[in-house]
Amino acid sequence: MNSAKLCRSILAALLALPLLSGVASAYELTIPSLDYRTGPYAPNGIPFANGYGDYMNMLNERDGGINGSKINLVACETAYNTKRGVECYENTKGEGESGALVYQPLSTGITYQLIPKSSVDKIPVFSMGYGRTSAANGKIFPWVFNFPATYWSQATVFIQYIAEKEGGMDKLKGKKIALVYHNSAYGKEPIRTLEKAAEKYGFEFLALPVDHPGQEQKSTWLQVRKERPDWVMMWGWGVMNQVAIKEAASIRFPMDHFIGVWWSGSENDVLPAGKAAHGYLSGAFHQPGSNFPAHADIRKHVYGKGMGLGDEDRIGEVLYNRGLVAAMWTTEAIRKAMEIHGTNEVKAVHVRDGFEALDVDEARLTELGLPGFTIPVKITCENHEGPGKVALQQWDAHAKKWSLVSDFYEPLRDITGPLIAEDSAQYAKENGVVPRICGS
Amino acid sequence: MLFFIEVTLSGLMAGVMYSLVALGFVLIFKASGIFNFAQGVMALFAALTLVGLMEKFNFPVWLAIIGTIAVMIALAWLIERVMLRHLVNQEPIILFMATIGLAYVLEGVGDIMWGSDVKLLDIGIPQGAWGWLWDQGIYVEKLELFAAGTAAVLVIFLAIFFQKTRIGRALRAVADDHQAALSVGISLNTIWVVVWSVSGIVALVAGIMWGSKSGVQFSLSLIALKALPVLILGGFTSVPGAIIGGMIIGVGEKLAEVYIGPIVGGAIENWFAYMLALAFLLFRPQGLFGDKIIERV
Numbered sequence: 026m027n028s029a030k031l032c033r034s035i036l037a038a039l040l041a042l043p044l045l046s047g048v049a050s051a052y053e054l055t056i057p058s059l060d061y062r063t064g065p066y067a068p069n070g071i072p073f074a075n076g077y078g079d080y081m082n083m084l085n086e087r088d089g090g091i092n093g094s095k096i097n098l099v100a101c102e103t104a105y106n107t108k109r110g111v112e113c114y115e116n117t118k119g120e121g122e123s124g125a126l127v128y129q130p131l132s133t134g135i136t137y138q139l140i141p142k143s144s145v146d147k148i149p150v151f152s153m154g155y156g157r158t159s160a161a162n163g164k165i166f167p168w169v170f171n172f173p174a175t176y177w178s179q180a181t182v183f184i185q186y187i188a189e190k191e192g193g194m195d196k197l198k199g200k201k202i203a204l205v206y207h208n209s210a211y212g213k214e215p216i217r218t219l220e221k222a223a224e225k226y227g228f229e230f231l232a233l234p235v236d237h238p239g240q241e242q243k244s245t246w247l248q249v250r251k252e253r254p255d256w257v258m259m260w261g262w263g264v265m266n267q268v269a270i271k272e273a274a275s276i277r278f279p280m281d282h283f284i285g286v287w288w289s290g291s292e293n294d295v296l297p298a299g300k301a302a303h304g305y306l307s308g309a310f311h312q313p314g315s316n317f318p319a320h321a322d323i324r325k326h327v328y329g330k331g332m333g334l335g336d337e338d339r340i341g342e343v344l345y346n347r348g349l350v351a352a353m354w355t356t357e358a359i360r361k362a363m364e365i366h367g368t369n370e371v372k373a374v375h376v377r378d379g380f381e382a383l384d385v386d387e388a389r390l391t392e393l394g395l396p397g398f399t400i401p402v403k404i405t406c407e408n409h410e411g412p413g414k415v416a417l418q419q420w421d422a423h424a425k426k427w428s429l430v431s432d433f434y435e436p437l438r439d440i441t442g443p444l445i446a447e448d449s450a451q452y453a454k455e456n457g458v459v460p461r462i463c464g465s
Numbered sequence: 466m467l468f469f470i471e472v473t474l475s476g477l478m479a480g481v482m483y484s485l486v487a488l489g490f491v492l493i494f495k496a497s498g499i500f501n502f503a504q505g506v507m508a509l510f511a512a513l514t515l516v517g518l519m520e521k522f523n524f525p526v527w528l529a530i531i532g533t534i535a536v537m538i539a540l541a542w543l544i545e546r547v548m549l550r551h552l553v554n555q556e557p558i559i560l561f562m563a564t565i566g567l568a569y570v571l572e573g574v575g576d577i578m579w580g581s582d583v584k585l586l587d588i589g590i591p592q593g594a595w596g597w598l599w600d601q602g603i604y605v606e607k608l609e610l611f612a613a614g615t616a617a618v619l620v621i622f623l624a625i626f627f628q629k630t631r632i633g634r635a636l637r638a639v640a641d642d643h644q645a646a647l648s649v650g651i652s653l654n655t656i657w658v659v660v661w662s663v664s665g666i667v668a669l670v671a672g673i674m675w676g677s678k679s680g681v682q683f684s685l686s687l688i689a690l691k692a693l694p695v696l697i698l699g700g701f702t703s704v705p706g707a708i709i710g711g712m713i714i715g716v717g718e719k720l721a722e723v724y725i726g727p728i729v730g731g732a733i734e735n736w737f738a739y740m741l742a743l744a745f746l747l748f749r750p751q752g753l754f755g756d757k758i759i760e761r762v
Contacts, residue, residue: 063572065684067581208732234732238684240675241482241691243475243606244722244734250604251468251723264684267583271678275593275606293583297680301593 052370053097054090054359055121056081059113059130064104065238066263068293069344073131074100075335076348079323082334084356086326091359094369097121103135105263110135111142118146126359126376127151129351133211136169141456143168148373149380151358153351154179154287154310158214158441159448161410163381164460166449170380172354172411173402176286177444178436179308180215180258182415183284184222185434186306187256198227203254205245205261205269208234212260215286219258221440239265246272259285266294274301281306284417290427291343295420303422306430308415311350311399313427315341318394319349343418343427350399357393358383381406400433406463413438471603472723473716478609480715481616482678485671486692487699487707488619489664494701495640496660497549499560503568505689507665510575511537512672512681516586517579526588530669537665538658545658553653572686581683586676612674616708619670623663623704632659640702690735694742700752710753717741 058077061070081096090096099120101113110132118125127149130136136156143150150169152160158177160169174182187202188194204219206212216232223230231252233245239261246269249257257278261269266289273283281304285294290307298305320340328337339345362371362379371379385393386401402411414433421428453460486508493501501507514536518529548563591607598605627633638646639656647653672681675688699710718734718741726733745753 062581063576063683065682065687068583068682071581232731234730236732236735238687240679240684240688241479241734243479244472244719244726247468247472247475247604247719247723248727250471264583264679264682267682268679271592276604277594293680297583297585299585299587 053095053121053123054371055097055099055117055123055125056355057099057101057113057117057120057125057128059103059110059128059132059135060100061103061105061131063102064106066105069263069288069291070105070131071335072291072293072339072342072344073348073351075333075339076345076350077129077352078334078348079327079340079345080319080349080352081356082327082332083319083323086330086332087322091356092363092369094363096356097123099125103130103132105132107132107134107138111138114139114142118148123371124148124373126371126373127355127380129153129355130156133157133214134209137210140166140169146373147377149358149377151351151355151380153347153354155211157452159445159452161408161413161445162449163405163407163409164449164463165453165458166409167406167461168377170404170409172404172409173310173400174413174415174436175410175441175445176214176260177218177441178410178413179286179415180218181222181437181440182308182417182434183258184219184226185437186284186417186431188226191255194226200228200256201231201252201254202228203231203233203249203252203257205233205235205242205249205257205259207239207261207265208236211262211288215258215260217444218440221444222437225440235261235265235269237265238263239268242268242272245269246276246278249273249278250276256282256284259283259289261285261289261294266291267297270295270298270302270305274298280304281419284308287347287415290418290420292425292427293344295422296425298422300422302420305420306417307420307427309343309418309427309429310415310433311346312397312429313341313343313346313418315346317396317398319353319398320394322394323349346398350395353393353395354383354385354402357385357389380404380409406461413441467602471605472719474603474605475609476716476719477712478606478613478715479719480695480712481613481708482609482671482674482711483688483691483695483714484708484711485612485616485619485667485674486688487695487711488616488623488704489667489671490689490692490696491699491701491704491707492623492660492664492667496636497560497639497657498557499564500557500701501664502561502564502689503571504664504668504692505686506568506571506575507537507540507668508672508675508688509681509683509685510540510571510672511665511669512586512676512685513575513579513584515588515669515673516584516676516681520584521579530588533669534666537669538662541658541661541665544661545654549657550654568686572683576683584676584681586673586681588673588677590673590677592677608674608677615670615674619667620704620708626663627704632656636660691738694738696752697739697742698745698752700754703752703754706752706754713753714738714741 060074103110136152158175160166285307287308295302358379362375366375383404413436416433417431418427419430489504515533518524518532595605635651695710699706718738721737722734
């Protein structure tokens with residue numbers, strides 16, 4: 026190799042260095058964080074926002090960001106209010122050189138409002154396990170991602186868990202299953218799935234709505250007492266969860282027959298009920314606890330420098346970990362986008378490609394300091410829900426901790442598949458969306 | 466039939482819980498004609514302070530309650546000094562707007578002082594189904610029975626306070642006619658501090674009951690929404706009206722939810738309570754026990 030060629034090689038290597046080795050570059054990656062640290066749902070919004078922000082700050086401090094480009098986390102307070110959430114979106118979408126790269130609305134109501142907007146602005150929305158279930162159909166919702174599982178998948182997993190405890194799917198016939206739900210778009214999501222499942226497996230389905238905020242539910246639980254369902258599911262949020270668990274305990278409903286959606290399964294929900302909440306179940310797609318290398322890095326690089334967003338002793342709570350896993354998948358999608366497009370200077374449109382090519386397997390989770398923390402996720406153009414697998418966790422009121430008590434179940438795709446196809450086709454028809462052809 | 470009795474009893478008990486919040490509104494409105502939008506937040510603030518003193522300063526329950534009462538009295542004094550004193554003779558709507566501001570300030574201060582987490586409030590109030598009635602096939606929550614007893618004690622205390630004490634009589638005089646009360650030497654400012662203090666203590670009782678039920682958290686301030694139909698029905702100026710109104714609303718909404726709800730899709734109790742109050746409003750605008758409105762031309 027002559028000296029000129031050697032110089033060119035060194036120069037090229039130096040230019041490529043920021044991308045390959047994580048040396049800091051000036052280009053910042055703007056990620057709005059639609060938080061709710063105020064209002065009636067703040068106790069749930071705060072730990073999620075802390076986990077989300079701490080993970081990204083840890084990447085900034087430990088690695089200089091994603092592949093050397095710093096993350097610019099822009100917090101905006103929504104108070105879990107749809108109108109304010111939309112205002113946050115409008116105010117932050119043009120933020121920074123990159124513009125907003127992705128939104129995590131953390132509210133089904135806000136997600137529904139952002140679905141049409143994001144497709145016009147070409148910004149991906151990552152409604153992680155919430156929002157519009159039929160957005161799992163990537164052909165019709167190219168800008169929305171709702172992995173690792175939807176509410177419909179979760180509902181069918183609960184049915185399978187119940188069947189397993191009752192002795193098989195055929196034993197569901199004649200059983201009575203009630204759904205106590207937040208009377209909102211979010212709470213109503215699983216109803217159609219459960220109705221279909223009731224038709225198929227012959228159980229009686231009872232839907233019991235609870236109005237916002239759910240502080241007073243006496244009549245709902247009197248109906249549960251009267252109807253005596255074998256199992257109760259709950260799609261609740263905020264104070265509704267705590268009151269429901271206490272009411273269920275008061276009417277002496279067996280806690281191990283009471284299953285909450287994954288938004289009804291945090292420490293906040295069970296602690297106010299004390300020992301009475303022992304045995305309560307909820308859906309989960311990640312581990313609780315803080316014994317993972319990523320948590321240690323957050324302690325060292327974020328809290329060690331006085332930059333933590335919350336109390337250090339609350340790292341590892343369920344909703345903290347939920348925020349952390351959301352941040353992990355989000356940053357991995359951005360990393361993937363950089364890899365696909367060969368540049369750190371990615372825009373929202375590139376990040377969408379990153380989401381569609383996302384493949385975080387167990388080996389990658391281990392590299393990220395989260396071995397066995399969650400299920401492997403592989404997203405495709407058609408399937409934005411990913412694996413759809415859900416496990417159940419159970420509350421131990423004596424040890425005051427959650428533990429996974431089941432394997433991850435596959436959803437009943439024979440029920441959810443046609444519903445997703447039907448609902449997304451209806452959306453496409455109403456909104457003039459032409460389904461894209463994947464693989465072209 | 467047993468189930469009907471159970472629903473009715475639960476409605477009565479829930480109604481008393483609403484009444485505890487409504488009482489605070491009544492006291493302030495009765496003495497000053499102010500509709501205190503911040504009453505729900507005062508219940509939250511009092512409960513937050515109580516839990517905060519117990520958790521952060523390891524106060525025993527009795528000392529934490531005394532400490533919280535002191536904080537609520539100090540708050541009443543501050544409200545009079547900073548807000549009410551400067552708004553004397555202003556239109557009721559101005560005073561109402563001021564209480565909206567107060568609600569947000571208290572919420573913010575509560576958040577800064579004690580944080581937004583859900584806090585467990587356990588001061589030894591019994592909870593769960595009452596065993597004896599449970600054995601008879603009827604479910605009644607012990608916490609709500611305790612709340613009913615507390616409300617009864619509170620009403621007796623307030624009745625004695627209003628009827629038998631010098632301050633109580635002065636308070637009634639102010640309620641009847643500000644100008645006349647001033648002319649006989651009653652200090653309006655002192656009366657306001659007293660009434661806001663009493664209202665703060667009532668807010669503490671409401672905060673304890675609701676906080677024991679759901680944990681102390683910011684949604685506690687929304688219990689004020691449950692008190693509004695009670696006030697419309699019972700009247701804004703009547704202490705017994707707040708109690709009876711609460712019970713009517715409680716029973717009405719529970720029976721409606723359980724028996725009509727399933728036919729129309731459920732979740733009707735919130736708006737049904739307002740509909741019930743509206744029906745009463747059409748026939749008795751002053752509420753069941755409110756002072757009759759007489760306008761002389």
